[in-house]
Amino acid sequence: MKWGVIVEEMDKSKQYPTDMYSTLVKKSNDGIIIIQKEAIIFANPKFREIIGYTSEELKGMDFKNIFPAENINMISERYHRRLKKDPDIPERYETEMLSKQGLRVPVEISASYIEHDNMPADMAIIRDITERRDAEKRFEQYTKSLEKNYHVKELFGDIVSHDLKNPAGIIKGYSQLLIEREEDAEKKKMAITINRNINRILELIENASVFVKLDTLTDIKFEKADLAMMLQKVANEYAEEIQEKEVDLKINTSGQYLANIHKSIQEAFSNLLSNAIKYGPQRGHITIDIIEDNDMWKIRFIDEGEGVPDDKKELIFERFERAGSSVSIKGTGLGLAIVKKIMELHGGQTGVEDRQDRKGSIFWATIPRA
Numbered sequence: 001m002k003w004g005v006i007v008e009e010m011d012k013s014k015q016y017p018t019d020m021y022s023t024l025v026k027k028s029n030d031g032i033i034i035i036q037k038e039a040i041i042f043a044n045p046k047f048r049e050i051i052g053y054t055s056e057e058l059k060g061m062d063f064k065n066i067f068p069a070e071n072i073n074m075i076s077e078r079y080h081r082r083l084k085k086d087p088d089i090p091e092r093y094e095t096e097m098l099s100k101q102g103l104r105v106p107v108e109i110s111a112s113y114i115e116h117d118n119m120p121a122d123m124a125i126i127r128d129i130t131e132r133r134d135a136e137k138r139f140e141q142y143t144k145s146l147e148k149n150y151h152v153k154e155l156f157g158d159i160v161s162h163d164l165k166n167p168a169g170i171i172k173g174y175s176q177l178l179i180e181r182e183e184d185a186e187k188k189k190m191a192i193t194i195n196r197n198i199n200r201i202l203e204l205i206e207n208a209s210v211f212v213k214l215d216t217l218t219d220i221k222f223e224k225a226d227l228a229m230m231l232q233k234v235a236n237e238y239a240e241e242i243q244e245k246e247v248d249l250k251i252n253t254s255g256q257y258l259a260n261i262h263k264s265i266q267e268a269f270s271n272l273l274s275n276a277i278k279y280g281p282q283r284g285h286i287t288i289d290i291i292e293d294n295d296m297w298k299i300r301f302i303d304e305g306e307g308v309p310d311d312k313k314e315l316i317f318e319r320f321e322r323a324g325s326s327v328s329i330k331g332t333g334l335g336l337a338i339v340k341k342i343m344e345l346h347g348g349q350t351g352v353e354d355r356q357d358r359k360g361s362i363f364w365a366t367i368p369r370a
Helices: 003-010 018-027 045-051 069-083 130-181 185-215 227-237 239-244 265-279 335-345
Strands: 031-036 039-043 092-098 104-116 119-128 223-226 248-252 258-261 285-293 296-302 350-354 361-368
Touching: 031 045, 031 104, 045 092, 045 104, 045 119, 069 092, 069 104, 069 119, 104 130, 130 185, 223 227, 227 239, 227 248, 227 258, 227 265, 227 285, 227 296, 239 265, 258 361, 265 285, 265 296, 265 335, 265 361, 335 350, 335 361
Parallel strands: 248 285
Antiparallel strands: 031 039, 031 119, 092 104, 104 119, 223 258, 285 296, 296 361, 350 361
């Protein structure tokens, strides 16, 4: 039986050369078979490649032989309903076929009714979806891995914020007590060193806890608020540090600067102000202002610190990167990474640039205006 005869029956309404149909079917990337009286009467090269049989082996084969036993009833039922032109039968579905070697091949079948020699037949386009199934399995495994990592991060956050902070806080309390009561100069110096380092540990614990929480936030609620009021609140919290270092802090704002914010933004402003204080000189000047930048608010922290080298301006917003050369200032390397993460959650950005009028830097963060 020649293919040209079959394709002529497939669509008598279109007067295209049968050799063109033949070429398309032979070159198709999908398998194509025709079944009549439950026997396979045609199979293109791609189908033979998918299933591993030769043309001679497939010719006249009962089509049920190429399906696993548990699928035969469903496939057979749909075949007979299709021959009766049942409008409710699905035209496309996924199942498995059996290769000559007995391997299961996942396929997508698109079947339709045709006539050959004035008798009903079934034409099926078979697509091998092995790669798709493998990709779906890999994606499922990846999703499970992400969920596991998410829960591990949550657990780590709990350990950091509770199990580590409590004993560190006790050490801090006793070290402060020793500083107040110890009269021996050498012992007092040792207590001060312990206190200073435990403060660094507590800062690391706090920042690590915040960073983990930001990574595991799923339900973020934003509320409209005034950024100027938020900045003033942050400044009030640093009153002791500002007074201790004799810093001249100015917040140049007027009116309202409304934005839709999450409460975490206070942490971002706090880290930016803390950096400006720590890295700035004694009796230095810090200016905070808010300017319009198209549809964004740009919050700037202008300091008199040592500045940031050009090759570090982007790196310092990554975890554990530090750019300053001062050996007297230590930090966890997480503060600016937290700022970046928080501003990204708000649809904003972060950055740093050099001051033009004097030594120092301008750290900035943007957030959409409400």
